[in-house]
Amino acid sequence: MKHVLLAFLLAATPSVAFAQNAETENAENGKRIFENFGCAGCHGYEGQGSRDGARLNPAPSIEVMLLQLRQPRDLMPRYQESLISNRDAADLHAYLASFPPAPDPKTIRLLTEN
Amino acid sequence: MSKPPKIKRRQFLAGAAAAGPAIALAASGTRAVAQTSSVPPVPPDESQAPTTTEPIHGKAGSDFMVDVIKSLDIEYVASVAASTFRGLHESFLNYGQNTKPEFITALHEDVAVGIAHGYAKVAKKPMIAMVHGTVGLQHCAMSIYNAYADRVPIIILSGNIANSVTRMPNVEWNHSALDQNAMVRDFTKWDDQPASLQAFSDSMLRAYTLATTVPMAPVLITADADLQEDAIPDGMEARLSIPRLRARAQPMGDSGAVREAAKLLVEAEYPVIYCNRYGRTEKAPALLIELAELLNAAVVDPHMRMNFPNRHKFNHSMRRELALAAADVILALEPIELWGLTNTVADVDLRPNRAMRRNPNLKIIHIGSEALMMKSNYGDVQRFASVELSIPGDAEATMPSLIEAVRAELSPVRRASNEVRGLMLAEQSAGLMDAARREAAFAWDASPISSARLSMELWDQIKTDDWMMPTETQLMSDWPYRLWDITKPYQTMGGSGAQGVGYNTPAAIGAALANKPHGRLTIAIAGDGDFNMAPASAIWTAAHHQIPMLIIVRNNRAFHQEVMYVQNMAVRRNRDPANCFIGTTIREPNIDHAQIARGYGLYAEGPIENPNELGPAIRRALAVVRRGEPALLDVIAQPR
Ligand SMILES: Cc1ncc(C[n+]2csc(CCOP(=O)(O)OP(=O)(O)O)c2C)c(N)n1
Numbered sequence: 001m002k003h004v005l006l007a008f009l010l011a012a013t014p015s016v017a018f019a020q021n022a023e024t025e026n027a028e029n030g031k032r033i034f035e036n037f038g039c040a041g042c043h044g045y046e047g048q049g050s051r052d053g054a055r056l057n058p059a060p061s062i063e064v065m066l067l068q069l070r071q072p073r074d075l076m077p078r079y080q081e082s083l084i085s086n087r088d089a090a091d092l093h094a095y096l097a098s099f100p101p102a103p104d105p106k107t108i109r110l111l112t113e114n
Numbered sequence: 115m116s117k118p119p120k121i122k123r124r125q126f127l128a129g130a131a132a133a134g135p136a137i138a139l140a141a142s143g144t145r146a147v148a149q150t151s152s153v154p155p156v157p158p159d160e161s162q163a164p165t166t167t168e169p170i171h172g173k174a175g176s177d178f179m180v181d182v183i184k185s186l187d188i189e190y191v192a193s194v195a196a197s198t199f200r201g202l203h204e205s206f207l208n209y210g211q212n213t214k215p216e217f218i219t220a221l222h223e224d225v226a227v228g229i230a231h232g233y234a235k236v237a238k239k240p241m242i243a244m245v246h247g248t249v250g251l252q253h254c255a256m257s258i259y260n261a262y263a264d265r266v267p268i269i270i271l272s273g274n275i276a277n278s279v280t281r282m283p284n285v286e287w288n289h290s291a292l293d294q295n296a297m298v299r300d301f302t303k304w305d306d307q308p309a310s311l312q313a314f315s316d317s318m319l320r321a322y323t324l325a326t327t328v329p330m331a332p333v334l335i336t337a338d339a340d341l342q343e344d345a346i347p348d349g350m351e352a353r354l355s356i357p358r359l360r361a362r363a364q365p366m367g368d369s370g371a372v373r374e375a376a377k378l379l380v381e382a383e384y385p386v387i388y389c390n391r392y393g394r395t396e397k398a399p400a401l402l403i404e405l406a407e408l409l410n411a412a413v414v415d416p417h418m419r420m421n422f423p424n425r426h427k428f429n430h431s432m433r434r435e436l437a438l439a440a441a442d443v444i445l446a447l448e449p450i451e452l453w454g455l456t457n458t459v460a461d462v463d464l465r466p467n468r469a470m471r472r473n474p475n476l477k478i479i480h481i482g483s484e485a486l487m488m489k490s491n492y493g494d495v496q497r498f499a500s501v502e503l504s505i506p507g508d509a510e511a512t513m514p515s516l517i518e519a520v521r522a523e524l525s526p527v528r529r530a531s532n533e534v535r536g537l538m539l540a541e542q543s544a545g546l547m548d549a550a551r552r553e554a555a556f557a558w559d560a561s562p563i564s565s566a567r568l569s570m571e572l573w574d575q576i577k578t579d580d581w582m583m584p585t586e587t588q589l590m591s592d593w594p595y596r597l598w599d600i601t602k603p604y605q606t607m608g609g610s611g612a613q614g615v616g617y618n619t620p621a622a623i624g625a626a627l628a629n630k631p632h633g634r635l636t637i638a639i640a641g642d643g644d645f646n647m648a649p650a651s652a653i654w655t656a657a658h659h660q661i662p663m664l665i666i667v668r669n670n671r672a673f674h675q676e677v678m679y680v681q682n683m684a685v686r687r688n689r690d691p692a693n694c695f696i697g698t699t700i701r702e703p704n705i706d707h708a709q710i711a712r713g714y715g716l717y718a719e720g721p722i723e724n725p726n727e728l729g730p731a732i733r734r735a736l737a738v739v740r741r742g743e744p745a746l747l748d749v750i751a752q753p754r
Contacts, residue, residue: 037681037685037691038677038691038694038695041678041681041694041753041754042753042754044557044564044752045557045562045753046557047557048566048752049556051588051591051592051754052754057556057557077682077686078686080688082688083688100559102557103555104555105555108555110573110574111551111554111570111597114570
């Protein structure tokens, strides 16, 4: 089902190919969207996730991210292209990919000793 | 020796008020104007009739009321001083020596009731909240509603001047009503407005008994001001009596039905125990551990009470849906949302009802007290659920007989096969802690500070103390329940009941008041929205009464829950979600909670934005708390 949807989305949105072009990705714009559109509210400023939103670190593939934006599972509202264009989505994805990786919990005293 | 005559104070004043204008008119035309306005004439004219009564000799009505209250062994009365109960107030202090109950000064009635709410959850017995007629009761309506929905006993006292002839003009009329109790009748278990001292005595005993019998809830007694203030008429005192408060049993489930429940549980392939408002006393967790271990059953606990240790091998709350989906029998103990155990209403367009993924052979056994008290107006009733076996009764009181019945049903063969299931359950839960630790590492060094980091910086410094956390944790993604070791039967107490924001700080103060004689370290974490919605002046009460506690304001500078709702609405409608911060955030200016707290007399630090500065700040604040005082930290936090 997921693959059918994805195929449909990719076919219906020719700009996805453009969006996937790394050179045009602008993580700064992605940050703007992530914070101003309220994404951080559920997913956390570093994509750590919460009770209300999935962890986005490490970033999902752009295909999975797009699928979730356009045909969300769970309770996330659907973002239409007029709200977040495929180009903006690519920028958003670039920003997700810039989150610092989580440290190994074994290196954090508060997590190992408690 | 003949006693001076007892004069009814209010009747005297009423007479004086009626005569006043005439006397004043005779003396001076201008003073007559002053008499009819709300400003008293100054200076007093000595040619006028005396305006004070003889002092009351012997006992005042409110002294007897204090006798009645003392018979109930109530420790505290939290109150905002007010004239409709000034008789009682004075009697508590002088006649009652300000002990049992001791006066706790609050600066807002919602705080007084919130304190009583938190106190009762820890002390396991009610205290009094005393509030002004009409306006005071209006102020605390939400806190009463929270306590009602949370099934927590509070004795609310209020005042009223029932006799309109004894009301002074102007204000006393505004602070009196025909039936002020009606305002909160939908969310109190019982209320009364006794018309005599004997009736007060009977009603207080009834109120206490009803409030503390499951289902527990707040009760309200409005004490008439004349009855409080006037002397007890000659010869009456000897005829007044105070019924004895005696031990009472709590309602238990029907024994036949309990045996049937035991059979179903013993024969189940994968029984799951779901407990919500189950833990009523400190005995509750041990009983639930016994049952879960006897059955080798998973426990799912949304922690509305201290029900079950979070690290117990059978605690599957962190894999709630997996456990519930696998269950062929669910034992729901005081569940609140019984229908919601198998269904959901999705928060998407048109709000479709959806059946959850559950075992097609699922049978639900329900033991709970919801059916024993229900009122129509507020939605506390929840959606109707039809379950296989419903046993009205207090779940905790029913637990010993259920355990006994399960023991009787368990054959050696069953016991052995259940133990195999127990091994599997332990295996399933074994990885939960490590998984939580891995999750906690994300955004570990972030600023704003992550909820996981905040939780662990605190835990690191309290874990060897005898600690108690009185606040809700859902809005910080439940990190304390995921990472701490919560074992003692008093260490948590769940949330507000009706989600009336402004609960956490006052309730935490009440909890800390109850923790104080035990020397427990109370650590409260309140959202900034919650902290500010209850009057922040609540913390003055903690400072004034030297109630030791650490308050951490988890400051995401928003009513963040509402940020998410408005953002969701905007996106669903394909409109600009960036506007979701308008009306939902608490910025420009940022609130400086540390400065506020210092203003109310607390030690305070903040805003703390750097996660590396949090640990040392907690250490300094805890040093203050360990000295016996309250302290506050303002921590700039991630949204969730
Ligand atoms: C009396 C009352 N008013 C409004 C609300 C709606 N409400 C629900 S959660 C919430 C935000 C609470 O803010 P805070 O405690 O800071 O938690 P946050 O969601 O920001 O983490 C509000 C306003 C409510 N539940 N109760």
